[in-house]
Amino acid sequence: MVSSNGKWDWEISNKTSFWSHGVKELWLYRHLLQGMVRRHFLLYYHQTVLGPLWVLLQPILTLVTYMVVFNKLVGISTGGLPPVVFYASGIILWNFFSDSFTGTSSTFRENAEVFAKVYFPRIIMPVSVLSTHFLRFLIQLVMFLLVIVYYSVFQGLTLPFGVWMLAFPFAILFIGAMGLGLGLLFSVVTAKYRDMTNLVALGIRLLLFVTPVIYPLVAIPEKTRWIVQLNPLTPLFELFRLSLLGEGSLTPFQLLYSVLFTVLVLVGAVLFFNKQGDKLIDVI
């Protein structure tokens, strides 16, 4: 044994740590993150006629459907807001959440081959998925803001200018964090148990109905309102509408509940993901 003293740069053992990557290591792989986001965008619109236009077309078509079904046919109230503005805000937020969640929850299944051949911090993959959906959301947000401007200029929609207006980025931030957190958690679970994939797909569809996307919280009868309020996404959606459109019901307690829930889920999920990630390679 010659000169085995001195410091080692790295060590591999059977211990998996919760904080498996230093910030330094993640920084080294920043280009991979960039590259993956680019790749997601390229692949989404590869061999499509309309290409990147789909970022906007998809929510617009959903909006039209909602207008016809929920507003005209079923007649669900949208509170004091014009239906277009109300639905648009719900749709882009919900798409951001649900795409981030379903996208990250398949991390291990979709990258099994690459994970089995090369090492890099695994968390790069789900974060790249989240970043892609965040960029798409930003484009949709710009469109949404233009719609608001149009409504306030031509349709007499009064906007609540004030300090509250600065709150909407927090709503977006926490919705993204919740999508990533739950996605990471389920990426491990679905890698171990294939049947959970069905549960995830079903769960996200049901969750839509207890989130104020197609109706405002106040439109729910007081008796059953707690079901919707139990959903930690609800205060975030209400916060978003309250800050940008001036309509939404929210108490500080509800907001705190939602924030705490999100932070706990995200931190717990990142730890769980790091801890389980290395072991999963033997399973998938």
Next chain:
Amino acid sequence: MPDVVIEVENLFKMYRLGTISTGSFRRDLQRWWTTYVLKKQDPYFQLDGEFNPAAQHQSILALQDINFQVRHGDVMGIIGSNGSGKSTLLKIISRIVRPTSGTVKGRGKISSLLEVGTGFHKELTGRENIYISGYILGMSKDEIRKKFDEIVAFSNVEKFIDTPVKRYSSGMYVRLAFAVAAHLEPDILIVDEVLAVGDADFQKKCLGKMREVSQHSGRTILFVSHSMQAVKTLCDKALWLNQGKLKAIGDVNSVVNKYLATTQQAKLKQHWHTPAEAPGNEWVRMKAVELVPHQEVFEEYLDIRTPLTVKFQFWNMQDDVLLSVGLHLFTSNGECIFNVPSPPAHCDKGIVEGECMIPGNFLNDGSYYISMVIVRDTSVELFNFNECLSFELEDYRENLQWYGKWWGAVRPKLPFRLKQAELILQ
């Protein structure tokens, strides 16, 4: 920089056989409930259940107590038969799987090439794939940008660089994928069998690149291959794994020779004490058949240079007959390479013996077997002894930069002349 760059200590890796969990959440939950909460027998691993009871405890040690060091600048070949744990070892060193116990410590940036084209996506163009694949392998944007032209030139796909790789031929795809990997510049490079791809010309290029990398940059390389010839040329040290255990480590020639000596499955000798137990019939009975290699000058195993002598003896139970013997040499897939008759000889009752020499530098590398036929009066077959001997010849090449399989059943050294005949004067 300290001398030792990788230190492997007491490394074990255990894989459980059979299913690790029951594979569904409902059943895992039910199993957890009955075993941990109700303290009953596992419903999925019962004696008469759907799973074999032994399967639960059955495990396989893919690696057992591996200890070794790699020094800076070493080019180490890892050899061993299939399933000996080579890939598991590489996967642990490249941080893809965790060991069951033991540690690997190291210094410097490590890159592993366990596959060609990791991270390639068939819908993306060559250019996009170069970047993505480079990032996944741990290169930075600047590094790739700097080497981009070199990578493209190396792979010969300049014209198609902006075409999706799904429209590439498989050769182009592999060339591009290897080109990215070949331009990595880690401190430690781990390579697994990438040489098995591509045409001869490209293989030559790959090996040339690997040699350049190992010799001129003083980089540390771990290299797994089944081609002993490639290992011998490229590596200066070798590590031999046998069923998960470290069998030998050290100088490449001695380790490879030891390895080949044990893997050659040869039937070099058969003999019988009495005619009764020997194969044969009422006319002739075999006594002995043997393949004697003249290898004192060479190695511990047979290679294509080794001259071989076939020696045989048989009991002849007839008086005054004209006997001759034919030797047939077959390749392992049954093609006959030659059928050599002996000169006929007058024999009486007793033991007849003979020998035939197969020169060195005549057969190609591969597995062979020999059959022998004893003939009376040069026309009547008395006894045909099928597959009485079998042997393997290893490859040997000098001054050649190509390691693909050599064509042909034989590889004789024929008198061959080549010279400049005329000069074109300008």
